[in-house]
Amino acid sequence: EDFMQGCGGSRDVRYGVWCSDDADWIEICMQRYSNKFLPRFGNPPYSRSHDDSKRRIPKTIHQIWIGGKLPEKFSSLQKEWISHHPADEGWKHYLWDDESITEEFSSRPMFNADRYASATNYGEKSDILRLEVLNRFGGIYVDVDFKCIRCLEDILETGVAFFAGLSNVGYIEVNNGLIGSIPGHRLLKDCLKHLHESSTMPSDTLFCTLSSGNETICKTGPGFFTRRMMSAWREKSCRDDGEEEIEWIILPVRYFYSLANSNGSFDQNLQTIQDLKECHPQVHAIHLWAHSWEEQETTQKVQPATTSQQDVIWLANLVTANGWMPGAMSRSTHKK
Numbered sequence: 001e002d003f004m005q006g007c008g009g010s011r012d013v014r015y016g017v018w019c020s021d022d023a024d025w026i027e028i029c030m031q032r033y034s035n036k037f038l039p040r041f042g043n044p045p046y047s048r049s050h051d052d053s054k055r056r057i058p059k060t061i062h063q064i065w066i067g068g069k070l071p072e073k074f075s076s077l078q079k080e081w082i083s084h085h086p087a088d089e090g091w092k093h094y095l096w097d098d099e100s101i102t103e104e105f106s107s108r109p110m111f112n113a114d115r116y117a118s119a120t121n122y123g124e125k126s127d128i129l130r131l132e133v134l135n136r137f138g139g140i141y142v143d144v145d146f147k148c149i150r151c152l153e154d155i156l157e158t159g160v161a162f163f164a165g166l167s168n169v170g171y172i173e174v175n176n177g178l179i180g181s182i183p184g185h186r187l188l189k190d191c192l193k194h195l196h197e198s199s200t201m202p203s204d205t206l207f208c209t210l211s212s213g214n215e216t217i218c219k220t221g222p223g224f225f226t227r228r229m230m231s232a233w234r235e236k237s238c239r240d241d242g243e244e245e246i247e248w249i250i251l252p253v254r255y256f257y258s259l260a261n262s263n264g265s266f267d268q269n270l271q272t273i274q275d276l277k278e279c280h281p282q283v284h285a286i287h288l289w290a291h292s293w294e295e296q297e298t299t300q301k302v303q304p305a306t307t308s309q310q311d312v313i314w315l316a317n318l319v320t321a322n323g324w325m326p327g328a329m330s331r332s333t334h335k336k
Helices: 022-041 072-084 098-105 113-118 122-136 186-198 216-221 224-236 265-272 292-296 308-321
Strands: 062-066 092-098 139-142 146-148 160-167 174-181 249-251 285-287
Touching: 022 072, 022 224, 022 249, 062 072, 072 092, 072 146, 113 122, 113 146, 113 186, 122 139, 122 174, 122 186, 122 216, 174 285, 186 224, 216 224, 285 292
Parallel strands: 062 092, 062 139, 160 249
Antiparallel strands: 139 174, 146 285, 160 174
């Protein structure tokens, strides 16, 4: 199946949004996924071996909610993550709130403590905090608006040291909503090092060419995260082509982002997923696009487009076990 298939729902994939050479970079991601990850991950149906000797990423799930109590709609999703990743199988769960953040980082400050303190909204703070937490503890960071479909342990058992997922926004983007990593991974350190630089750069220098570009997305969010993943790839120190271990992998859309960001509201997306009778074995979690940090702010929320019949047909083929929708998207036919 095509690595890029499903990126953007029924939309054509745009190139050159966050980085001018993203088409070349995605080719590398495809090769790594096929040659390094899939041989260890196996073929469906996937199964867990519970062999901790292969695992490098800690069995810890981190989530963040700043500025009050976690709303019930997200609390329900959190309980599903705990159910799929039980404590009796060695999993730990942490919800980072205002109190626990102060407790942990008051004695051992963040690498970007000043940047965090000066952040102007909860989204920016959360973007910074997830990198700090993963760098210090390792594990899997998950946004609170993800619905867990199955345990992520089979991904960890490949021995991968860092993973994230290709997003579903209609262009090449690695979303920072779900990240797995060992403590102190070089990609995390690279992100933390460059966070302070992004705070002083005007948006028009950040490849922020989206018509409704958001500064937080550009400076600390998925835009920043994507640019750092691509920049790190160019550096020889961040390549592992000759190594047996998988130092980093970008997973296809289907693993975490089956729903496009244009598909509908949080409630609509949740109902769509609940109506499905089955999911493809590669679907581990589904981002429901709640835009929660935007709702916490007074800034205008970007309203998602109404779900079209074409998107519904596309979604059914991507998420369920029936396979992909005919007509693969390719670099040659959809390059900007």
